[in-house]
Amino acid sequence: MEAKYDFERKYREQILQCSRCGFCQSVCPVYGATLRPALNARGKMLLLKEVMDGKIELGKELIDSLFQCTTCASCANNCPSGVNVPEIIKQVRKDMVNIGSCHPAFAGMNEVLQKSTNIYAEDELPDFDRKRDQKAAYVYFIGCVGAYREDEATEGALDLLDRLSVDYTLISEVCCSGVLEDVGYSLNPKLASQNLERIFATGAKTVITGCPYCYRTFTHRQEYDELRKRGITVLHISQFLKDLDFGVTTDKKVTYHDPCDLGRHCGIYEEPRATIRKIAPDFVEMQHHHADSLCCGAGGGVRGAYAKNSLAMARRRLKEAEDTGAEILLTECNSCVHNLANAKLRKQNIKIYNTTAFINELMTKKVRNK
Amino acid sequence: MEIQGYTLPDELYYEENHYWVKEEGDLLVMGMDDFAQKMAGEIVFVQLPEEGKELTAGKKFAKIESGKWLGKVFAPVNGELAAVNEELETNPGLINSDCYGKGWIYKIKPSDKGEVANLIHGKEAVEKWVLAEIEKYAKE
Numbered sequence: 001m002e003a004k005y006d007f008e009r010k011y012r013e014q015i016l017q018c019s020r021c022g023f024c025q026s027v028c029p030v031y032g033a034t035l036r037p038a039l040n041a042r043g044k045m046l047l048l049k050e051v052m053d054g055k056i057e058l059g060k061e062l063i064d065s066l067f068q069c070t071t072c073a074s075c076a077n078n079c080p081s082g083v084n085v086p087e088i089i090k091q092v093r094k095d096m097v098n099i100g101s102c103h104p105a106f107a108g109m110n111e112v113l114q115k116s117t118n119i120y121a122e123d124e125l126p127d128f129d130r131k132r133d134q135k136a137a138y139v140y141f142i143g144c145v146g147a148y149r150e151d152e153a154t155e156g157a158l159d160l161l162d163r164l165s166v167d168y169t170l171i172s173e174v175c176c177s178g179v180l181e182d183v184g185y186s187l188n189p190k191l192a193s194q195n196l197e198r199i200f201a202t203g204a205k206t207v208i209t210g211c212p213y214c215y216r217t218f219t220h221r222q223e224y225d226e227l228r229k230r231g232i233t234v235l236h237i238s239q240f241l242k243d244l245d246f247g248v249t250t251d252k253k254v255t256y257h258d259p260c261d262l263g264r265h266c267g268i269y270e271e272p273r274a275t276i277r278k279i280a281p282d283f284v285e286m287q288h289h290h291a292d293s294l295c296c297g298a299g300g301g302v303r304g305a306y307a308k309n310s311l312a313m314a315r316r317r318l319k320e321a322e323d324t325g326a327e328i329l330l331t332e333c334n335s336c337v338h339n340l341a342n343a344k345l346r347k348q349n350i351k352i353y354n355t356t357a358f359i360n361e362l363m364t365k366k367v368r369n370k
Numbered sequence: 371m372e373i374q375g376y377t378l379p380d381e382l383y384y385e386e387n388h389y390w391v392k393e394e395g396d397l398l399v400m401g402m403d404d405f406a407q408k409m410a411g412e413i414v415f416v417q418l419p420e421e422g423k424e425l426t427a428g429k430k431f432a433k434i435e436s437g438k439w440l441g442k443v444f445a446p447v448n449g450e451l452a453a454v455n456e457e458l459e460t461n462p463g464l465i466n467s468d469c470y471g472k473g474w475i476y477k478i479k480p481s482d483k484g485e486v487a488n489l490i491h492g493k494e495a496v497e498k499w500v501l502a503e504i505e506k507y508a509k510e
Contacts, residue, residue, distance in 0.1 A: 105437055120440065149440060304437050307414035342415040342435070345459050 005095040008052050011088045015052065017081040018045040024075035024085070027288075029295040030068055030302075033312035038065050041075035041085040048092065058092075060101045066092050067103040068309065070302045071182050072260040072295035089300075093184030105305035106183040113188055117174040119144045125172065126151060128158055136169035139204040140237075141195075141218075143211025144175050146334040153334050156357025157210055157237065163363055164244060168208065171198040176224075178217030183301040192223040199232065206233045208240050210356075212261035212268075212333045213299075219266070236262060237356055238332045242271040246279060248362040254280035255326035256355075257317060257340070258293035259333035272332050272355060279359055280328070286320045294320060296331075298339035314343030322350055330355045371493060373500045377404045379470060383489035384496060385446040388503075390470065391486060394477070397452050398486065401474040402434070402465050405500060409507065410436040413462040416475060417443075418454040425449050425478060427485065432476075434465075446478070447485040453477035 003009045024041035025031050031040035038047070044065055050056045071086040079085070096102055097110075112121045126147055140161060146154040161168055174195055177188040199207055207227065209215040215236040218224045227234060256276055262268045269290045276283055288294045297303065297313025318340060321329045329352045331337055341352045353361070371378050382390040388406035391398050407413065417432040425431055425445035432443040455474050458464060465473040480486075490499050 307412070307437060311414070346418060346420075346454075346456065 003052075005051075005058060005092075007048065007088060007091040007095050010091055011084075012052060014083050014088060015045050015048050018042060018049075018079075018083050019081050020046070021080060023078045023080060027074040027078050027292070027294075029070055029072060029074065029297055029313040029316070030309065032294070032316055033297065033309050039068055041069075041079070041083070044069065044085065044089065045083065048088070058096060058099065058101065063096070063101060063103050066096065067106060067184075068302060068306050069300050070260070070295050070297060070310075070313070071300035073264040074260070074292075074295060077264055077291050086300075090182055090184075093182075094186075097184035102184055103301075103305050106185075106301050109183055109301060109304060110180055110185040113175055113177050113180060113191065117191070117194075118148060119175055119179065120148045122148050128155060128170070130158065130170055132170045132172050133198060133201060134169040135203050136167050137204055137206065138166060138168040139171055139199050139202055139207045140168045141173055141199075141207055141209045141211070141214055142170065143209065143214045143334060145338055146210045147173070149338050150334040150354070153337055153354040153357045154210060156360040157354065160356050160360040160363070163360065169202050169204070171195075171202060173198065176214045176217040178213055178221060179301065181221075182299070187217070187221060187223050189223050192221075196224065196226050199227070200230070205231070206235060208235050208237050210237055210334060210354075212236055212259045212266065213335070216261050216265055236266075236268060236271075236332065238262070238268060238272040238275065241356070241359075242274045244275075246359050246363060248279060248359065248366050250280050250328070250358075250362055251282065252280070252327045253282045253284060253325055254328045254330060255284050255286050255321050255324045256289070257286070257296065257321065257329060257331040257336055258289060259331055259336045260293070260295050260299055262332055263293055264291055272330075275355060275359075276330060279362060284324045284326060286324055288320060296336045296339045298335045303335075303339060310339060311343045314339045315345075318343055318348065318350065322348065326350060328353065328358065330358055371496065373497060374504055376408065376500060376504075377470075378496050378500060380493055380496070382470070383446075383486045383491045384499070385444065385489055386499075387442070387444055389443065389446060389475075391446050391489060393483070393486070396479065396483075398447065398449075398478045398480055398483070399474050400446060400476045400478060402469050404469055405503065406441070407466050407469045407473075410434075410439050410441060412436055413465045416458045416462050416465070418456065418459065419451060421451050421453060423451040425451060427488075443475075446489055447480045448482070449478045449480040451476060452479040
């Protein structure tokens, strides 16, 4: 019988490879927050097998399972059968969009990125009191969350670049739109072209991204191939900073949250730690770290569509951070900062920073104390 | 008072970004009005700054977020933050379910209580303002 959907055509074998062992259950952030087996990777694979067998229809009743996945890849990382669940989920979502069974928040995100330049449909890109679109050696690409939601983190990153005398410029950036691939749609090539034109106009040979997802999009998506063809290097800011010396340290206990987009999806684990060890001699790992890190719950469109569960995932991660006894929780992703900070309760004393903003704060204090 | 499906109690004072204010002893209680909570949709996060924070009338002092909307909260009067509704930390949806009751957000100790007179108040003024707001947002 011919496959009805693309997910089956592409991933039938993988779905059948799921041995239902349940290793994914213990690491799935959605399961951890909801304790619902239908929502972990195994549950999703079982549902898809039923669809392939013609026992259930791919339709609106499956939205809350198949759209409630942060695509954090923790399941894939722990799957002994090698099932790449996030890729399967992304394809299923596209199939569901094609048959008109999409979560309204995901459909809204696509609608916004067909009309607007950013995921929040904000009218004006903040300039952070800096000139944009200048000639420079580096472009600093902020990303939507950093530009429109975590302005203090972005100010910290930009101030740090200024302190380090980096020859950079901001550009009139638009959303990289990579997220659309996760939520059932396709990257918007018009937005990609605008970013490319603006990067090329600066003459920069390196793009530094503040956002792990933008880094992932620029380095992995064909719509941004022209960057590679022109010999333009793309770095996440943690890679850019790893060899630099800041001349400051903190005596506070510090821990680090690996963003899924930087860690599991791009394999960048040691660069952020190299920097943190320089500035924080009392650095401790959480129970789950590196490839086993727990997701903060913000990815895959889940923060927008399932905010309560997304924040519950962030609270689990914060608990792990607190259990280390750390006073400072650092991460390298504005989206993680946003979700973790939103989830933090007033009685919790741990402070959450993007590493760049934290270094900048230490350097600011050092200057003031002189 | 009911204006085109939005409830706006007559006795309250309104700040132009759709936050209501009412007197409670020496303090002012503040929350989001029905128009704003309906426009925003499900509220998912309310920033609750530390008590004692100084507030300057018209200046931003907190953020409120629904799924894809970020609202800034502006101080309706000069003063300091006296209390916050901690229930909103884990149940921000109270703003949607009961915006004038259990969904209150902040209590403010005003420098001069008389400053509430600068806010929108009274049936006629509120009606005129809300009708203009409905028209404004209908165009967007």
